[in-house]
Amino acid sequence: MATRREARRHQRELQRLGEPDAAPPPAGAERALLEIDDLRTWFRSPRGTVHAVDGVSLSLERGKTLGIVGESGSGKTVLSRSIMRLLPRSTTVHPTGKVLFDGRDLLTLETGELQDIWGEEMAMVFQDPMTSLNPVVKIGRQITEGLRHHLHMSKNDAREAAVALLTSVGIPEPIRRLNQYPHELSGGMRQRVTIAIALACGPRLLIADEPTTALDVTVQAQILDLLQKQQRERFMALVLITHDLGVVAGRSDEIAVMYAGKVVERAPAYELFHQMRMPYTEALLKSIPRVTNPSHTRLQAIVGRPPDLVNLPKGCKFAPRCPYAQERCVEEEPPLLPGPTPGHEFRCWFPVGTPEGTSALQRNLREGRIPGMDNPAAQPVPPDVLEQLESNA
Amino acid sequence: MAGTGKAHLRRESLLRVEDLVVEFPAGGGRKVHAVSGISLDLCEGETLGLVGESGCGKSTTGKAIMQLPPPTSGSIVFQGQDLTKLHGEDLRRTRPQMQMIFQDPISSLNPRRKIKDIIREPLSIWGRAEGDAKVDEVLEAVGLDPVAVADRRPHQFSGGQCQRISIARSLVLDPKVIICDEPVSALDVSVQAQILNLLEDMKARYQLTLVFIAHDLAVVKNISDRVAVMYLGKVCEFAGSDELYRQPHHPYTAALLASIPEPNPEVRPSAAGLRGELPSPLDPPSGCRFRTRCPRAQDRCAEEEPIVREIGDGHFVACHFPLGAPEAPPREELLRADADRAAASP
Numbered sequence: 001m002a003t004r005r006e007a008r009r010h011q012r013e014l015q016r017l018g019e020p021d022a023a024p025p026p027a028g029a030e031r032a033l034l035e036i037d038d039l040r041t042w043f044r045s046p047r048g049t050v051h052a053v054d055g056v057s058l059s060l061e062r063g064k065t066l067g068i069v070g071e072s073g074s075g076k077t078v079l080s081r082s083i084m085r086l087l088p089r090s091t092t093v094h095p096t097g098k099v100l101f102d103g104r105d106l107l108t109l110e111t112g113e114l115q116d117i118w119g120e121e122m123a124m125v126f127q128d129p130m131t132s133l134n135p136v137v138k139i140g141r142q143i144t145e146g147l148r149h150h151l152h153m154s155k156n157d158a159r160e161a162a163v164a165l166l167t168s169v170g171i172p173e174p175i176r177r178l179n180q181y182p183h184e185l186s187g188g189m190r191q192r193v194t195i196a197i198a199l200a201c202g203p204r205l206l207i208a209d210e211p212t213t214a215l216d217v218t219v220q221a222q223i224l225d226l227l228q229k230q231q232r233e234r235f236m237a238l239v240l241i242t243h244d245l246g247v248v249a250g251r252s253d254e255i256a257v258m259y260a261g262k263v264v265e266r267a268p269a270y271e272l273f274h275q276m277r278m279p280y281t282e283a284l285l286k287s288i289p290r291v292t293n294p295s296h297t298r299l300q301a302i303v304g305r306p307p308d309l310v311n312l313p314k315g316c317k318f319a320p321r322c323p324y325a326q327e328r329c330v331e332e333e334p335p336l337l338p339g340p341t342p343g344h345e346f347r348c349w350f351p352v353g354t355p356e357g358t359s360a361l362q363r364n365l366r367e368g369r370i371p372g373m374d375n376p377a378a379q380p381v382p383p384d385v386l387e388q389l390e391s392n393a
Numbered sequence: 394m395a396g397t398g399k400a401h402l403r404r405e406s407l408l409r410v411e412d413l414v415v416e417f418p419a420g421g422g423r424k425v426h427a428v429s430g431i432s433l434d435l436c437e438g439e440t441l442g443l444v445g446e447s448g449c450g451k452s453t454t455g456k457a458i459m460q461l462p463p464p465t466s467g468s469i470v471f472q473g474q475d476l477t478k479l480h481g482e483d484l485r486r487t488r489p490q491m492q493m494i495f496q497d498p499i500s501s502l503n504p505r506r507k508i509k510d511i512i513r514e515p516l517s518i519w520g521r522a523e524g525d526a527k528v529d530e531v532l533e534a535v536g537l538d539p540v541a542v543a544d545r546r547p548h549q550f551s552g553g554q555c556q557r558i559s560i561a562r563s564l565v566l567d568p569k570v571i572i573c574d575e576p577v578s579a580l581d582v583s584v585q586a587q588i589l590n591l592l593e594d595m596k597a598r599y600q601l602t603l604v605f606i607a608h609d610l611a612v613v614k615n616i617s618d619r620v621a622v623m624y625l626g627k628v629c630e631f632a633g634s635d636e637l638y639r640q641p642h643h644p645y646t647a648a649l650l651a652s653i654p655e656p657n658p659e660v661r662p663s664a665a666g667l668r669g670e671l672p673s674p675l676d677p678p679s680g681c682r683f684r685t686r687c688p689r690a691q692d693r694c695a696e697e698e699p700i701v702r703e704i705g706d707g708h709f710v711a712c713h714f715p716l717g718a719p720e721a722p723p724r725e726e727l728l729r730a731d732a733d734r735a736a737a738s739p
Contacts, residue, residue: 071581072552172669186670187447216446216608218667221652243581246654269658287586288656289615295634296593297615301586305551 031103032059033237034083034205039097041075041082048310049093052078054261056097060254062204065231065238067248067269069284070258073306076241079258080207083239084124085114101205119146122205123198125227128214129190133182139166140178143197150201165196169226188219192226199230206231207239212247224251245285249273254343257281260307260317263336267344275340277351279324303371316347323370324350324360398701399432400731401631401709406434407602408458408570413467415450415457415626419675426674427453428464429626432701435570440596440603442617442634444610444649448671450626451606455572458604459493460484471570489519492563496575498555502547508532508558509543515566531561534598535591553584560591564599572604577612589616610649614638619707622646625671625682628701632708642704642715645683681713689714700727 041053053075060066070076081087082095085106099106101122109117126132134142143165144158153161159178166174169192182190191211198206208227212220228251231238240248248255249269256266257278265278276282286300304321307313313320319329326349334347350360364370399411415428428450435441443451457464460476469476476487495501502511512528521527529539535557547555556576563571573592577585593616596603607613613620614634622630622637622645630643641647648667669686672678678685684694691714699711704718713721721727 071583188670217610217654218446218649218652221654222667224654243583244654244656245582246656249654249656249658250660273656273658284583285656287583289586289589289609289611290656291611291614291638291650291653293615295614295617298593299586299590299615301590302583305553305584 033062033102034058034060034239035098035100036083037098037100039079039082039095039099041078041087041095042093043091044093045091045310050309051261051312052309053082053095054312056258056261056263058256058263058266060205060237060239062237063231063235064253065228065240065251067252067255068239068241068258069243069245069248069255071243071284071302071306073309074258075261075309076258077209078261080124080209080239080241084118084122084207085109086124116150119198119203120150120201121203122207123201123203125191125194125198125206125208125211127210129187129194130182132194133190135182137181138178139180139182139185139193143178143193143200146197146200161200162196165200166193168230169193169196169199170222171196187215188222191215191219191223195223195226195230199234202234203236205237205239207241209241210243211240213242220247244288245281246288257284260312261309262317262347263345264318264348265339265344265346266336267339267341267346271339271341271344275344275353277339277344277346277353277357278348279322279350279352279357280318281346282352283321283323316349321371323364324348324352324357325364325369325371326350326360398711398727398731400701400703400727400734402432402434403436405436407437407472408433408435409468409470410434410454410458411468411470413454413457413469414465415453416465423675426626426677428457429677430467431621431623431626431628433621433628435602435604437569437602438596438600439619440605440617442613442620443604443606443623444608444613444620445623446608446671448625448674449623450674451608451623452574454623455493455574455604455606458572459491489515489566490568491570491572492566492568494556494559494563494571494573494576497579498552498559498576499547501559502555504547507544507546509539511547511558512562512565515562519566521566527565531564532558534564534595535561537561551584552580553587556580556584556588557591560588560595564595567599568601570602570604572606574606575608576605578607578609585612592616609653610638611653622649625674625677627682628711629683630708630710630712631701632705636705636708640705640708640717642708642710642718643683643712644687644689644716647716681711689716697724700724700731702727702730 036056036058039053039056043050043052056079068076083099095107140159140162143162147153147158147161162178163174166177171177171189171192185193212223215223224247227238240252242248252269255269255272256263257280259280265281272281283302287302289299302321307317315331315333316329319325328349334349336345336347339346350357402409410433412430412432413428414430417425417427419425431454433441443454445451458469463477471487479487509528512531516523516527532539532542537557577588580588589612595601605613605616617634620632620634620637621628622643624645630637630646637646641650652667667686672685680696681694681699684690693713699713699721701709701711702721703709704715
């Protein structure tokens with residue numbers, strides 16, 4: 001088994017050397033570890049084609065963290081699974097675009113080739129640690145499996161490596177844990193085990209898909225600290241996917257906000273929070289309850305829900321829920337426009353914090369066209385919020 | 394505490410929980426000490442927040458108030474009646490007054506039934522005449538169009554909409570108290586804000602009293618008037634919500650506050666406020682239950698269980714060495730003060 005795989009790997013190496021486009025990039029222009037170019041992942045469904053990921057372009061260098069933020073149904077999980085090629089083959093329309101990992105297009109690889117990449121080159125941590133661990137296999141075997149398979153370690157070496165891994169992810173009594181089953185551990189401990197498994201073979205890219213959503217706040221902080229520490233020590237690239245801007249704020253180099261399968265704003269973390277342009281990003285940030293506000297502060301919720309990915313609206317996908325929306329937004333979809341600083345992009349005709357945006361908001365306020373205003377039962381916009389909007393504008 | 398004591402209870406309350414103990418058998422003659430002697434009270438129109446990590450007994454407390462199952466010991470006085478003493482039909486008669494909303498909105502609705510049937514069921518059980526009109530009223534109140542949703546089934550709705558339906562179902566019998574057990578934990582931030590606003594509106598519209606259980610301190614602060622912080626089956630700190638967050642006195646509350654992620658890239662996330670994990674409720678630590686993870690723990694904490702005492706206006710803490718407050722006086726003194734207070738009240 002091992003020899004066949006080695007032969008395959010050797011063959012691939014030869015192939016790669018022979019390919020003209022595999023030449024190293026010119027000096028100075030270092031290639032990003034992960035480059036996604038116009039990725040589209042669609043699904044077939046009885047109702048029609050689901051446009052889950054619809055033209056996403058991103059890039060990530062080694063040692064950096066990319067935060068991907070969006071509501072349920074915005075396509076962030078499908079994006080991560082498209083990168084990992086973990087999608088059901090039966091219903092997926094073959095993804096188009098490019099996912100270049102260290103120069104190789106992952107979308108063109110066969111399953112056998114992917115198996116050499118999973119775990120070794122890129123690994124993933126999932127949301128629910130109970131369902132991502134096998135309930136009937138001991139922790140020890142779940143960790144050593146990858147070490148034995150990919151790194152061809154002996155049983156004893158792998159066991160020692162597993163103990164070291166468990167220690168590094170902060171699990172007390174690692175030797176005893178090897179003989180335990182997942183149900184004997186708490187949620188936070190289980191998530192630490194899945195992180196240990198993901199890190200086992202020293203991947204260069206780690207994708208964490210809502211790693212803390214199923215956990216308590218205190219454990220959430222611990223797990224995020226752990227991911228950050230491991231990332232620094234191993235100089236990995238990390239993709240951190242979440243629905244909470246608070247989680248990625250202090251922990252990402254760059255943040256991409258997704259809505260309806262598209263990246264609607266992308267910027268370095270500091271820029272995103274200080275010069276946000278996309279009304280959706282603003283709305284997401286405002287809907288977070290803050291401990292610094294007095295109790296019973298009215299939250300500024302986002303009206304309605306994300307659009308149906310089968311029948312997407314023609315113009316801007318966020319327009320029906322946007323307080324800035326004008327006729328143009330309904331008619332014409334905004335492209336990715338450059339923001340105030342390099343590396344900042346957004347999709348909006350009337351961006352936040354610009355004269356056009358401000359006058360659009362004022363116009364909507366005057367004409368009573370803020371979403372939710374006409375249906376007070378569904379989403380009342382209370383007078384104090386209106387005042388606030390007016391004073392902002 | 395995490396400790397015991399009743400210094401924080403007020404005279405007049407709609408719901409009064411005293412010395413609540415809930416234990417579950419765990420095999421081998423051992424017991425899970427889920428809730429160990431907590432006391433709470435709730436005035437009409439108030440929202441009480443119960444906050445703590447998984448396994449601290451907050452959900453068990455909520456369920457014990459509903460007598461689901463009845464607690465091991467303690468009293469739960471609701472409108473002058475001790476629910477723990479009621480049985481059968483008498484207990485059933487009190488149920489329409491108290492309703493519950495659960496964490497997972499999708500699994501708490503029967504997937505095979507239509508929305509209108511789910512919401513009408515409590516009315517038919519109690520033989521109320523209002524029928525469809527009432528169903529439409531509550532659906533409209535929670536922001537759903539009765540015509541569009543009545544004949545659909547739960548799987549056709551998103552998590553946030555299912556939670557609206559659960560809220561509508563809990564409102565249909567005009568209850569006095571609603572116990573919300575982590576109603577927004579499974580939802581996205583944007584939907585979470587909608588549901589929190591909705592609960593505030595429903596509280597005002599139907600004059601509700603809420604018990605709001607959650608692990609997210611920011612959420613609890615937003616909705617609550619008073620907050621009880623729980624740890625391993627005990628109450629640590631009890632205060633008005635603004636007061637609690639302005640000056641947390643219990644080291645556990647301070648640690649919880651420190652772990653809230655701040656949506657601001659300049660705030661470098663501090664190293665997690667709390668180390669380690671909740672000890673096993675099968676064999677809770679002696680003395681103060683928080684001492685194994687507490688940065689301020691001393692010998693006294695292992696030997697003597699702290700008692701709830703007032704250290705500010707309406708601010709109660711159960712800690713020997715609270716932050717920004719003097720050390721607790723000896724146990725006998727506190728017990729005497731408690732006894733005096735009990736004797737003074739009618």
